[in-house]
Amino acid sequence: MHKRWAFWFSGLTMALVMLASFGPAAQGVAARTWATVSNGDSGDNVYTVQAMLKQRGYSLTVDGDFGSGTLSTVKSFQSSKGLSADGVVGPNTWEQLVLTVRQGDNNIVVNALQRQLKKHGHSLTVDGDFGAGTLSAVKSFQSSKGLGADGIVGADTWAALTGNPGGGGSSRADLARTIRDSSRIALATIHTSGVSDSATARQNIVDTANGGAARRSSYGNAPGGSVYLSTSLLNGMITLSQSWSYSVSEIAGGSHSANSRHYAGVAVDVNVINGSHVSASHPNQQSFRNKCANLGATEVLGPGDSGHSTHIHCAWPRP
Structure with a gap:
């Protein structure tokens, strides 16, 4: 009888210790x-x-x-x-x-x-x-x-x-998976130059969704190598998709100006909004640009800006 009680008290003590931990x-x-x-x-x-x-x-x-x-x-x-x-x-x-x-x-x-x-x-x-x-x-x-x-x-x-406005905190990979699987964000599988490599917009997001860095192109002004995409960029892309469906032509890949923010993993180019190609007369191009700025983008270019007549460029601060 005493042994049974001793065993019971020993088990209770162990449980309390574990609970306290x-x-x-x-x-x-x-x-x-x-x-x-x-x-x-x-x-x-x-x-x-x-x-x-x-x-x-x-x-x-x-x-x-x-x-x-x-x-x-x-x-x-x-x-x-x-x-x-x-x-x-x-x-x-x-x-x-x-x-x-x-x-x-x-x-x-x-x-x-x-x-x-x-x-x-x-x-x-x-x-x-x-x-x-x-x-x-x-x-x-x-x-x-x-x-x-x-x-x-x-x-x-x-x-x-x-966390994100819609829920709990998300990692860079989580955000990229949301973009990868979104029906409202189309990701290009070839560059605007016609070159196809491992640094297309879609591959940038796929690589990020898998926990890796996004690759940069190695032609023209592109420096090659890779870069981690900014979570501010990824969050911005997700939030933009809540108002418009759109197509992404470039993220970290492609050839841009020598000091382009694309190479820093903080910029996205959008060439189609709600099924229509971006132009000066597009009914949503200005509101899209304004939304980018509201989301923290500090470099927003589009129709009316040199070299951006057919797409909108939204770039967040460099790391």
Whole structure:
């Protein structure tokens, strides 16, 4: 009898120990879906990573571009937390990195929060001041995601914010798979020059969907080699497809000007919108260009611009 009770208590103790090892933090990592941010990316998620690091005392430029300085800082942070210092901001790094902000705070993390809220369609001033307007936007966002609408921005809210507007966080490969499988985005299998190689728009997306880099062409001004496509570019392409169906003629491949952003993996050329070839008289070409700019593209060219009479060129900032 005593042995049986001893065995029962031993099992109970083991179960409690195992349960304790999966406390709130561990459960949170599993429950939350985080975006993956890495070298070469740009946009609001990169800005958020940089803002968190800056607020924690690291010295770096907060500009939304994940370059060598951010890579070095991320690795340093990961090492300080006993994480694998690979420079990739995934779930484990996010969980250690994010800071909670609430009404009354005034800092660069609040600035990042406001940028994220604007990305999700909320209208507010980006000034780093967590006032009544930001509180209202946070509560509205939390309600829309089924979170407790308490206005306090902790890990659950940050995870939802840093994901795409339509759901949880997505990696570069996830975004490329969405584009590859979209019925609203046609991807060219030959260059506008007539050359066919392994750097066509479709192959760029297929290679990215498989977790690799997109190849660049090796003719004309093209430098050859490969480049990782920017997640800002990929997100932009997906969002554009929500308003129009369109055809992509070039991404990282083809021959362009010597310093073209195509070679940096941040530009896309669109030659057909809603079934009609792009021209100055196309009814959607100007609104398409305006949408590119609204999505963060800083180089938008089309009919009326030299060399772009038959396509729209949308390019995001270089990494």
